[in-house]
Amino acid sequence: MADPSAPVPPLGDPLSPEATAAIAAFAAEDPxxxxxxxxxxxxxxxxxxxxPRWNDESGGGEPGVADPGDQPPQSDRDERDTVLGDALLALREEPAGGALLALHVWNLCAEEWEHTYRFDRMLGTLRAFADLWDRDRRDAGDPDTRAAGDAGAALALLQILEIDAESAMCRGDLPRQAAAAADTLRAGEELLSASAAMSGRFAPLRAYFQALAQARIAYYRALCGAVGSAAEALRGRLDPLADGIRALARAERSDELSPIERSELRAHRFSLERIAAAADEEWLTVDRAEVTFVIPFGLNGRPPMEVVEALRGMDGPPVIAGVQGRAIRQSFQLDDVWAGADYLERRFEGAAVELPPVRLRHLDGAPIAEFTAELRLSQLGNHYLRLDSEVRDADPHEMQMALFRAEHGHGRIAVECGGRTWDRLADFAADFQAGVARRLSGQGEVTARPGRYQVLVALHELSAGTGPGAPARERRPVTSGGDLLGLFGAQALLHPVANGIGSVCDWSRYAVDASQLLHDVRKRGDLVAATENTTVIALFGSPSFMIGTYRTLAEFVGSLDGLFSAWHDRLASHHPRVTHLVGETTDERSVEALGAYSERLHVEQLLLHDFATETRSVLSLIHSPNLVTSPTDAAALSVLLRAAEVEQLELDFATKLRELLSDRIEVRIDAMATKLQQRFEADRVRQERFNRGVVDALLAAIAVFGAAGVVQILQAAGLTQPAFAAWAVAAILVMAAVCSVAVFRWSRSAATPDE
Structure with a gap:
């Protein structure tokens, strides 16, 4: 970087009028x-x-997913280096060309940042610009242009740290988030210093860079104080909280910040104010709980029973997605409540692969959590990855993050399993599911279709104490669902997992939907919260084995989304064939062509009917009271199915199937059947006309041949010449032919006067 201690003397041309106008428009938020x-x-x-687009598919690899270790696909790196390198080369002769490019890249990444938590491509773009500028800055035409480019690189590095600060918030560790915010604050100060190295020759550009830097300094100074005070508050030290709230309020009033930035600070302030208001309330502490992630998926290409038997028949634990399994289990480890079956002897059963532990770590190596892991392949098709961990002595903030671990919006961490590393638990799950499909592909391709994950929380021991961070000796046991609902922090457990973290401690302002609460499910005081992606089980006073039985019911319900995903995928595979068939034309004058076309429609219809029968059979079993052995468990399962809105999933699937089957194929088949019947009838009438014409023609010929009797009479009377007989025969034949043709044509035309 250039030494910013004193501006260098201006050299070369000033900014062009077009560049000056573009910077003015850019400052007015018109890029x-x-x-x-x-x-x-x-x-x-x-x-x-x-x-920077997370969903751009022009490069290599899956959109928005980096290789393990945050190394983007080689083709992505090459594309970035090529595009940015060519751009810098094209701008080499333009005054402040590197800085103009930096502003454009910064804006592209800022726009994308508003739409995704997948930061890999944004970070890669920003790093590539900073590295390429550092490599080529010596070739800048003059010191001012070099200083402007240095400020542009400083802006790119600042945005990288801003994204890292948000990622830290989505990891949930408040001290690390405070450190990341402090790093970003220092980067803002470095941008301010770097921009001061430009002379008045680039005054509009310098002014804009300085305004950006001052806004970031104001923002992150307030955020540092807010995050630090929140971390202290959760430890029980509430005094700094007021300073953090005041810093946020002061920054909100700053004219330097944009409306978006002020809204973000406002969200932080609201959360801290709610924590401050709850200082004298009783706070929840989860002393011991089990957290299970059910990450479901379906498989297409092989039937579920065949998939299960394939796993059972393997010689040893398979290698899946580069992870060596530890053991194959020939059946699920389930309570005997699942011993029920239907008349076809089907039940919730299958084979499993025990996997190495899945360990989550911060990027500096500090541990976060550890899961026991198991892959389960079900005979019904509701396959899932099961990750189980135990949580102890967790405050509401820690519980929110414990439930958030499987979200795509989670900040980058290290997820380790079997010697491999991923950036997020969601990436690990997606990679592993795809690996299962590859491992089971034989003569035909098997594909995996992911479903929405479900978090199961079995609460075993809870306590309550006044204010945050109350020591164990000052906390009392929580003994009922009503007691739990009255505690501050319960909302972190009872709210569905959001797709991202909106502010520091945003759980403090979560609202609990009373319609998602199931009271007295087993005994008086029991509570179950069944949300869109969580099931929290608080069976107070029940032994662990009874809680475990209820967990298996919730686990089964949570695994069903993968089954529906696979069914929708199969339905989607039929759609192009049906669309092509329905839109196809054929020779409607040909019975053979119509018959062949109708046969192809019937074949596709039969495949869809078989598919519909298969799905109805599985759904019938899912809702059957015979799926489990206990009537009370069957009733509990029915309640959980309703709470998970499985009936709505069924309705959505049935609607799409009916649209494809009844509204498309059957309508077309009915139309073809009508046309085929009309063609058969037309052919019958035409044949009848032809036959009638032939008969009439023959009768006409016979009538003509009757003239031979007149010739005989003339011959007998001696009134003929020697050649008369020959001429008479010829004349009779000609008359017979003419009359036959005339009668045949008249007969057909008379039968069909419209022709």
Whole structure:
């Protein structure tokens, strides 16, 4: 970086009028003129636009998913280096060209940041720009242009740290988030210093960089105080909380910040104010709980029973997604409540693979959590990855993050299993499910279709104490669902897992939906919260084996989404064939062509009917009271199925199947049947006309041949010449032919006057 202690003397041309106008528009939140300017200078702005997009598929690899270790696919790195390198080369002769490119890249990443928690491609783009500028800065035309480019690189590094700070918030460790915010604050100060190295020659650009830097300094100074005070508050030291709230309120009033930035600080302030207001309330502590992630998926390409038997028949534990299994279990480890079956002897059963432990660590190696892991392949098709861990002495903030671990929006960490590492638990699960499909692919391809995960929380021991961080000796046991609902922090447990973290301690303002609470499910005082992606089980006073039985019911319900995902995928595979068949034309004048087309429609209809029968059979078993042996457990399962809105999943699937089967194929089949019947009837009538014409023609010929009797009479009377007989025969034959044809044509035309 250039030494910012004193501005260098101006050299070279000032900013062009077009650049000056573009910077002014950019400062007014209109980035189009800058993009147009870069395009006029031969920069490929379309390829630049694609670089940070999480869902861009022009590069290699899966959109938005980096290789293990946060190493992006090689083709992505090459694309970034090529596009940004070409852009810097095209701008080499433009005053402050590197800085103009930096602003454009910064804005592209800022726009994308508003839409995703998948930061890999944004971070890669920003790092690539900073590295390429550092490599090429010596080639800048003059000191001012070099200083402007240095400020642009400082802006890119600042945005990297801003993203890291948000990622730290989505990891849930408040001290680490405070450290990340402090690093970002220092980067803002470095940007301010770097921008001061430009002379008045680039005054509009310098002013904009300084305004950006001052806004970031104000924002992150307030955030540092807020996060630090929240961390102290959760330890029981509430005094700094007031300072954090005041710092946020002061920054909110700053004209330097954008409305978006002020809204973010406001969200932080609201959360801290709620914590401060609850200082004298009783707070929840989870002394001991089990947290189980059920990550379901379905498989298409092989039937469920065949998949289970394939796993049971393996010689040893398979290697899946690079992870060596530890053991194959020939059946699930389930309570005997699942010994029920239908008349086909089907039940919730299957084979499993015990996996190495899954360990979650911070990027500095500090442990976060450890899960026992198991892959379960079910005879019904509701396969899932099961991750189980124990939580002890957790406050509401820690419980929120314990439930958040499987979200795609979770901050980057190290997820270790069997010698491999992933960036997020969601990445591990997706990779593992795809690995299962690859391992089971034989003569035909097997594909995995992921479902929505479900978090099961079995609460074993809870306590309550006044204020946050109350020591164990000052806490009392929680003994009922009503007691739990009255505690501050219970909302962190009873609210569904959000797709992202909106502010520091945003759990403090969660609202609990009373309609998702099931009271007195076993005994008076019991409570179950069944939300969109969580099931929290608080069976107070029940032994652990009874809690375990209820957990298996919730686990079964949570695994069903993968089954529906696979069914929807199979339905989608039929859709293009049905669309093609329904839109196909055929020779409607040909009975053979119509018959062949109708046969193809009937075959597709039969496949869909078989599929519908298969799904109805499974759904019938799921709702059957015979699936479990105990009537009370069957009733509990029915309640959980309703709470999970499985009936709505069934309705959505049945609607799509009916649209494809009844509304498309059967309508087309009925139309073809009508046309085929009409063609058969037309052919019958045509054949009858032909036959009638032939008979009439023959009768006409016979009538003509009757003229031979007249010839005989003339011959007998001696009134004929020697050649008369020959001529008479010829004349009779000609008359017979003419009359036959005339009568045949008249007969057909008379039968069909419309023709």
């Amino acid at each position: 189009i003129p800058l993009s147009d300017l870069l395009k006029s200078l031969k920069v490929d702005v379309e390829r630049l636009w694609r670089l």
